[in-house]
Amino acid sequence: MAKLGQEFYNRDTVEVARSLLGKELVRVWHGEDLVCRITETEAYVGRMDKACHAYGYRRTGRTETLFAPPGTAYIYLIYGMYCCLNFVTEPEGEPCAVLIRGAAPVQGGERMARGRFGCSPGEMTAYQKKHFLNGPGKLCMALHLTREQNGLDLTGSELYVRDSGCVPHQIYAGRRIGIDYAEEAAEFPWRFWI
């Protein structure tokens, strides 16, 4: 299926967050495709969203990537030990992104299990299987994504999203997670899942 181009990301952030659901995220690692289907996303809109790192166009070392062209990977360290994967959206200069919060494994389970638990898929407990990729930090561990991949071009060959042919039959929306500090923005229904 077709790799999504820059025009996909160069749209309203909430629309991109919704339309990413069901798509396949591909991470090429040591020559192998690690593939998962996106099941949960969140939208962050810098110009008016207090939860966004680049709220009010705040430009610092960390937020610099959010000012890159749409279709750029924004990966940052959180809580000192985990990484979160985002896709930059909207026309260049609008510091907006979609956080990838959860996914389901499709291909490359051996290497994803190694990255996540340091074991093979067969050694995973039922509990570990159930909670395999259902969090932004977990996803990055499984896909071997760190800040070294911050700024990657999603129209390149190392990390990209492609159409999977399947359309979600139902999309849920609710408030975003872990942003209670963001006042009124904490209530925006900008988390989406299937």
Place this chain on the structure above:
DNA sequence: CTTCAGATGCTCT
């Protein structure tokens, strides 16, 4: 199933 504490280091004030 639930809550809770602790880990750990970067970023910005």
Place this chain on the structure above:
DNA sequence: GAGCATCTGAAGA
């Protein structure tokens, strides 16, 4: 120095 777009394991219900 404070706080953070999180996760894990332990303990209790």
